[in-house]
Amino acid sequence: MFISLIADYGTGDPAFAEVKQRLLMAIPQAQIHELSVPSFSTLATGFWVAQLGFNPGPRDRLIYHNCAPRKDDPEARQDNEGEGLTYALLPNGVTVVGVNAGFTISFIKQAATALRTVNVARGGSQFRSRDVFPPAAAAIAQGDLSVLGEAINPAQIPDPPLDRIAWIDGYGNIKTTIPAAQVNLEPQSKIVIRIGDVVSDAIYSDGSFKVPEGTLAFAPGSSGWVGRDGQSLRWMELFLRGGNAWERFGRPKVNQQVTQLG
DSSP: OEEEEEESSOTTOHHHHHHHHHHHHHOTTOEEEEEEOOTTOHHHHHHHHHHHHHSOOOSSEEEEEEOOOOOSOOSOOSTTOOSOEEEEEOTTSOEEEEEOOTTTTTTTTTTOSEEEEEOSOSOSOSOHHHHTSHHHHHHHHTTOOTTEEEEOOGGGSOOOOSSBEEEEOTTOOEEEEEEGGGOOOOTTOEEEEEETTEEEEEEEOSSTTSSOTTOEEEEEEEEEEEOTTSOEEEEEEEEETTSOHHHHTTSOOTTOBEEEOO
């Protein structure tokens, strides 16, 4: 069993170790890989749930995600209650278990062959992903679906915004939620991109390296997957060859809007 643990605990946070211990109690043979997303970023969480889930990997896979801003109810919380746990099954057999908050399951909602609630307490601990959820996630991963609840209507899940920063990688490349298929430009077209208060010239390219050194490219990036309809989906990326696009735009944050001005 290969488990991708996606959470907003923070890079190097011992919370990852604590959650991994609980999962390994129930699935001792599991290999667990952790991925830290920015605090409260349900958009980044959902993006990586889909990117890891839809793309090739080990046959027996569980994606266990936790990003729970507790924004479903602005009132004071009783017993640390938060958003509920959900189960999804992808067409390739990958199991996804995690909190339904914001955009966490927005990128997979249409493709999932099953989408259901999980009958587990929504409160009981400030650290639910360690203290409450692991037994249910482990049971589901091992084929015990007795904890599953009612079906979730995909229409109740928000659509992902198609004009945001989804991720900044280690090279400063900016991955966006702009679908490549929606960009109708000729290769080498000159355009202008705005992120926050920063505006920069760019070149539309059908391949990031097809631009000279020092040029900001707006091109289909390395992230994407094949949808349930068999169509390939690619996301646009901002890439500064020989530099750092994130620095060029003043170090913007995930979820900021990306606007093509021309």
